[in-house]
Amino acid sequence: MLKLNRRVAALKPSATMAAEARATELKEAGVDIISLAAGEPDFDTPERIKEAARRALAAGQTKYTPVGGTSRLKQALSVKLKRDNGLDYEPAQVMASAGGKQGAYNVIATLFDEGDEVLIPTPAWVSFAEMVRLSGAQPKLVPAPEAQAFRLTAQDLSAAITPNTRGIILNSPCNPTGAVYRDEHLRALSQVLLKTGMWVLCDDVYEHMNYEGRPRHLFAIEPRLKDHGIVLNSLSKTYAMTGWRIGLVAGPKEIVQAVTRLQGQNSGNPNSIAQAAAIEALSGPQEEVAAMVGEFRKRREFVVDRVRSLPGFSLPSVPDGAFYVFPSVKPLLGAKWKGEPLADGDRVAQMLLDEAQVSMVGGNDFGAPEHVRISYATSIKNLSEAFDRIERVTRKLLGA
Numbered sequence: 001m002l003k004l005n006r007r008v009a010a011l012k013p014s015a016t017m018a019a020e021a022r023a024t025e026l027k028e029a030g031v032d033i034i035s036l037a038a039g040e041p042d043f044d045t046p047e048r049i050k051e052a053a054r055r056a057l058a059a060g061q062t063k064y065t066p067v068g069g070t071s072r073l074k075q076a077l078s079v080k081l082k083r084d085n086g087l088d089y090e091p092a093q094v095m096a097s098a099g100g101k102q103g104a105y106n107v108i109a110t111l112f113d114e115g116d117e118v119l120i121p122t123p124a125w126v127s128f129a130e131m132v133r134l135s136g137a138q139p140k141l142v143p144a145p146e147a148q149a150f151r152l153t154a155q156d157l158s159a160a161i162t163p164n165t166r167g168i169i170l171n172s173p174c175n176p177t178g179a180v181y182r183d184e185h186l187r188a189l190s191q192v193l194l195k196t197g198m199w200v201l202c203d204d205v206y207e208h209m210n211y212e213g214r215p216r217h218l219f220a221i222e223p224r225l226k227d228h229g230i231v232l233n234s235l236s237k238t239y240a241m242t243g244w245r246i247g248l249v250a251g252p253k254e255i256v257q258a259v260t261r262l263q264g265q266n267s268g269n270p271n272s273i274a275q276a277a278a279i280e281a282l283s284g285p286q287e288e289v290a291a292m293v294g295e296f297r298k299r300r301e302f303v304v305d306r307v308r309s310l311p312g313f314s315l316p317s318v319p320d321g322a323f324y325v326f327p328s329v330k331p332l333l334g335a336k337w338k339g340e341p342l343a344d345g346d347r348v349a350q351m352l353l354d355e356a357q358v359s360m361v362g363g364n365d366f367g368a369p370e371h372v373r374i375s376y377a378t379s380i381k382n383l384s385e386a387f388d389r390i391e392r393v394t395r396k397l398l399g400a
């Protein structure tokens with residue numbers, strides 16, 4: 001038997017990437033699949049950003065840069081944090097990583113250790129718990145139930161804290177639920193967080209995909225949290241730059257230095273051309289972001305209406321952000337498919353891929369096995385056709 005490092009051996013494959021890969025495989029085999037599994041905007045990177053990359057390439061910006069990014073990029077990230085989030089971070093308190101994912105992992109690996117517990121309000125992005133486990137710490141999944149519109153309350157938070165709790169990862173707008181913590185929710189949580197002194201990691205990657213007005217940043221509401229707070233962000237979703245791999249970490253200087261040391265040993269600087277493109281993305285005109293968000297807003301209305309009228313699906317609260325809805329498929333569970341009762345959201349997703357040729361991600365790995373995640377990062381035409389197909393299948397299955 002091949003012997004692997006025990007933490008790597010225990011690592012789960014990413015459910016979201018697996019769903020996308022399965023859909024791609026079927027598409028390549030000629031099956032007419034509509035994917036509602038995408039975790040990335042369907043828009044192209046704006047031309048001005050591509051042009052900046054071409055210029056950087058022509059100018060020979062093809063060498064190593066400082067590990068945490070060029071000084072111009074750090075400056076641009078610092079300006080962004082002030083402009084978009086109302087947060088003061090000097091360039092020495094920020095760094096760039098190869099995507100938000102690498103930034104998040106490097107921070108988690110820097111801060112947490114064996115014996116530490118890290119709170120993750122759940123449903124949550126599939127990678128958080130795996131990253132915490134890889135660091136040697138223990139993820140503690142704290143339910144943020146549908147009845148609370150998938151938000152953790154201050155009471156839930158207080159009740160989850162133990163002497164071993166060292167941190168929490170908050171993600172608003174949330175992948176997979178689309179839930180957004182509004183100012184009053186953040187204010188209530190901040191009172192508990194201040195008292196504990198635990199590390200507060202705010203994952204803001206969907207910050208612009210916010211359809212009911214933008215809440216303030218937790219660290220702007222309670223600046224004292226910045227002393228034990230980390231901002232995790234990325235250009236991936238905001239600027240339709242998922243493939244470019246530029247993420248952002250901001251926090252206390254000593255922590256950013258330690259994360260940079262780790263990054264210096266495991267990967268080095270993020271791609272130099274992508275860094276030049278990122279400076280343009282952050283510093284140039286921001287209209288494309290608003291246009292993309294406007295399109296997502298229209299789709300959200302469409303998707304919420306259609307999902308609510310689908311037999312077998314329920315979506316009690318309208319998600320305020322990101323580009324996902326996370327309905328319950330409880331009424332479908334137990335219905336017979338291929339001679340067996342549908343056991344959970346993953347099985348429902350599989351059934352819909354086979355019967356309706358529509359892909360989505362089951363809720364199991366998000367910590368919500370009665371749900372499925374539907375992404376609306378695709379055109380209304382595709383969405384409309386996908387829901388027609390799903391409706392035909394679920395009607396038949398339920399005899400509705």
Ligand SMILES: Cc1ncc(COP(=O)(O)O)c(C=O)c1O
Pocket residue numbers: 039098099100101102104125171174175203205233234235236242246247
């Ligand atoms: C909640 C959340 N955080 C972070 C990321 C990381 O994005 P990237 O590594 O592309 O910057 C994602 C991507 O799906 C996400 O959903």
